Amino acid sequence: MELFINRIFDGLSNGATYALIAMALVMIFKATTLINFAQGEFAMFGGFIAYVLATERGVPMWGAVILAMLLSALLAAGIERTLIRPFDPADHLPLVIITLGLFLAINAIAGIVWRFDPRAFPELFPSGNATSIGGANLSWYTIFTVLTVFVVAGGLTLLLNKTKIGLAFRAVSSNLESSELVGIKVGPTLQFGWAIAAAVGTLAVAVFVATPVRQIEPNVMITGLIFAVSAAALGGLDSLGGAIVGGLAIGLVQSIVVPYVGVPSELSLLAAVVVLMLVLLFKPSGLFGTPAVERV
């Protein structure tokens, strides 16, 4: 029982990261039905910016994270403007190839600048255990990571529903041509989506590695992206709430189902891929997504 509860807690804290990256993916998918294959690398890069600010420039930890979020948002906005916008948003192939190119390039740049040796990331949350339930320890880290997900989701919901740019963003994601006709500047609105996504991703990596168990290195998000993608697909690729449910569910599958079914731990990625495949085969819109209607 103790082990079981411990695994739930592990699953929740892993799932929180997947949920955050999944939300970043959703922010881009909502508007353009594009999946940014470089999202994980964007996030890793942002995480490194936070690391450098905190350890080498002496910025207080949370200040460093927020600054890194801003910087990576600016960076992503710049990338969107120069590399993504020149292409027709409806034609996916060149865009996918651009994001794959970004994936390779960003990963390589991080490898060149920071090398591939893992580094310990400063802790963001109080260490130690908050309480113990049925003999299993619930650490502050788990509580705060899950809390972060809900804070981010709340923030994004407010941003999308209460601000003018949020309204524009929702209009663009609902119908790109019509919103262009009513005078919404589609380009900058999509750029806003990319910036938000990068900021959320940076926060995700910062939270993910802010525990002594994990370290930051350029390949930290390579498999994380696949978990996040299956989380996003499970929840519905255009649903922020779905991303949370999907992320936590994938995290729990990874830490509970995989050991209990007797699958070796190396295959937790396989579990995520199977979930992804099943969802796309039988319910492509996911649990909470809008079903796609195709006009022939």
Added chain:
Amino acid sequence: MATAPRFQFTEGTTQYRTYKLIGYGILLLLILIVAFAYSDTGSITLFDNDYKISITRVTKAISFIIAILGLQVVAGFTGQLSLGQGFFFGVGAYLSAWLVADHNWPWLLTLVVIIPTCFIFGMAFGIPALRIKGLYLALVTLGLAAILPSLILLDKLEPYTAGAAGKQTDSDLVPPGWLPLDGIVDALHKIPLVGQYFGDGDGLSSREEQRVWTFFIMTIVAVVCFKMVGNLIKSRPGRAIRAVRDNETSAAVNGIGLAYHKTMSFGVASALGGVGGMVYVAELGIASPGDFTQLLSILFIVGLVVGGVGTLSGAVVGGLVIAFVPDWASSTQNFPGVPERWLQGPTGGLILGIMLIVLTFVLPGGIVAGVRRLRARFVRVNPARPPLLNADGPTIDPLADSATVDAASVKT
């Protein structure tokens, strides 16, 4: 382009055949030069960096070329973006390593197992592709590619795959005794002026002979693959898959079975991936799990796009690019104007990433499209006249023809 190309050929004429023969002759000459001039790890020195064109690297490039050829079938001609080619490459590599190392099979015979296995795996993967489209397919196949290393590392498969250490094979391709590879290189060495570039005059050691032989065998394997894919593309199923790529709905309306053609093209692509894997292991002598991550699949996409999507020759260019660029980037130790730190690291990945982005902007058809555009300034190949028309020119008026047909249909 106002000026007409310098050379004009009409298909089917003698000049055209000569033009084609010259092309194939140059290709053959290149193969010979690579085989015999670079069997002793030839290298080019530029800015004090050694760029090796050793024959083993070329053989490695051939393995990538075959895998990208498969990707051309499924992504280039059928339009199904698959990021899972590395999976089949890895499966082929491990299957052949296992058969050769544990069961003493000859390398080429392993293809008998690899091709059907990868074909069936690939077809099985084509089935989800019937419902999963576009981006989603890319996602699922990327996931597939990502799980291969962890599958290899499974405890239960450890006796077959040798786990993290990698599966080693001792068997090499040994040239048959009657083949005078040694004599050829000696003869080439005696040619005045250019002879000095061929070998060092003391013939080939048995290691070098094996390398040259492996290269020849794998070149033949690649040529057979290219011929088969070329025929496939030109034939009825080839036209069908191109129709599927261009417009699924109208292809289906025209009676093309989408399910059949998509799964088949996945099967063919995966089988080619497996063949590529065999070539890779036959050259390298070891299959290790770290080689077959999702990064490899992304590299294949880089090769596909850099070479040219939907062209056969693009596979050759792409394979050479992804085999040589990372190697050469890591052997560049100093380059004027570039700080040293930027040269010691995954510079190859950076170059390939930037290449992918830049080419998508300036040359969406890849390097092959650029070369073709350049060639079009000098050479134009006119299609042969259809048999309906005589050699003097069109004597049958197509309009009159269609009018008679109309009249006939009205009568009935």
